[in-house]
Amino acid sequence: MDVIIGKTIGFCFGVKRAIEGAKEILKDSDEPVYCLGELVHNREVIKDLENKGLKFIDTIFQSKGKTIIRAHGVPKQVYEVAVQAGIKLIDYTCPxxxxxxxxxxxxxxxxxxxxxxxxxxxxxxxxxxxxxxxxxxxxxxxxxxxxxxxxxxxxxxxxxxxxxxxxxxxxxxxxxxxxxxxxxxxxxxxxxKNTICQTTELRQKETEQIAKKVQYMIIIGGKNSSNTKKLYEISNKYCGNSVCIQNKSELPIEEIKKYQTIGVMAGASTPEESINEILEVLKNIK
Ligand code: SF4
CATH class of the missing domain: 3.40.1010.20 (4-hydroxy-3-methylbut-2-enyl diphosphate reductase, catalytic domain)
Structure with missing residues (x-):
């Protein structure tokens, strides 16, 4: 079986910066650290950060201290509320x-x-x-x-x-x-103004190129990740045998065995570990 792996897979710059920044803060902080919304749309990463002590909240009113703003950004009212309530924001909104x-x-x-x-x-x-x-x-x-x-x-x-x-x-x-x-x-x-970020644009183009060449396409990423959904839509348009999975347990192994050429792409918030685990399984399919 031939597996074509996208060159642009893995965390994008904005997501990487937010996750690494959050981990650094959690290491050094002796007070609770909050995060407004999911830091990334990926269950594995969220679980890991929760285990390290990050507290996820849905609104700024639930915060009782240092609060991380994720790469997507927030409405400007959040900054105003934080100033009034004396909440320290750690802003990882992507540039x-x-x-x-x-x-x-x-x-x-x-x-x-x-x-x-x-x-x-x-x-x-x-x-x-x-x-x-x-x-x-x-x-x-x-x-x-x-x-x-x-x-x-x-x-x-x-x-x-x-x-x-x-x-x-x-x-x-x-x-x-x-x-x-x-x-x-x-x-x-x-x-x-086309303000689609370059990472997104390159991933979408590469997804199209690979999907046109292969018989089966695997998109790895969170079910609620917008950019993963777009990759799946593109993939499905050019390769009807496309699947979107979050981790190796969701790999449809019996289905994959029917094909000779498999393509793999991943959303901007998919961790390298999830991608490598899936590639390892693919390598061992007989
Ligand atoms: S996908 Fe979003 S977070 Fe990642 S680099 Fe582009 S704009 Fe930033």
Whole structure:
């Protein structure tokens, strides 16, 4: 059996920085350390951090001390509450996400209407929305893109910014850009910014390349990880025999045995240990 392993698999820069930073803080801290939301969308990593003493909370109001902000970022109100409550924040928001916050804030202040491509319930989008002011719409699909054009026309808007979540699908962003570019009246000034992070873009391209070559494709990553889901969608489009698993216990070994060429990709929050364990099992399949 031939196994093609993606070159871009493993933690991305933002996730690595947050996890290593959290571990360092836990080593040195003699007081409780909190983390607002899951630090990464990966059960194994979360369990490990919990064992090291990290306390996961859902809202900043549950914090009683030092609190870690994860790579996705948070709404700006969280910073305000922390200042008022005297909570020390350790901010691991990825610089790529912070850059988007700065861009939308700048354009919102210049009077632009913001069209934000992304998943409505994703924490990164929820955080970014808080920097956009009132004039913003989230675009998840073609239907949203068409609706947003109608709304903008009715509101007499004269300038718009089209921008995207860091882990949005590149292919989908191009589709949204085309719809909005074609449908928006030409007198409305449109600024487009592709803010999909390079790591995400490279992983998506590599997933497509591998999926086109193999008979069976394995995507490793958390079920609630946005970038893993996107990789699975891309993989499934080009290789109908695609599966998304979190760890080696979920490997469909009997199914895999039917194929000669297997591709392996992993999301940005998948730890190396999980990937290596799965590769080891694959190596031993007869
Ligand atoms: S996927 Fe990109 S934007 Fe998101 S944490 Fe990783 S490096 Fe940062």
């Amino acid at each position: 790529k996400v912070l850059q988007i916050h700065d861009i939308v804030y700048e354009y919102a202040n210049k009077g632009y209407f913001i069209l934000l491509c992304g998943t409505k319930q994703h924490p990164e989008i929820i955080g970014t929305l808080s920097f956009c002011g009132e004039n913003v719409l989230v675009i998840e699909n073609e239907e949203d893109a068409l609706k947003s054009v109608d709304i903008i026309e009715k509101l007499n808007i004269d300038k718009c910014l089209l921008i995207t979540q860091t882990t949005f699908s590149l292919e989908k962003f191009f589709i949204m850009r085309e719809i909005i570019g074609n449908e928006l009246p030409k007198n409305i000034h449109l600024v487009e």
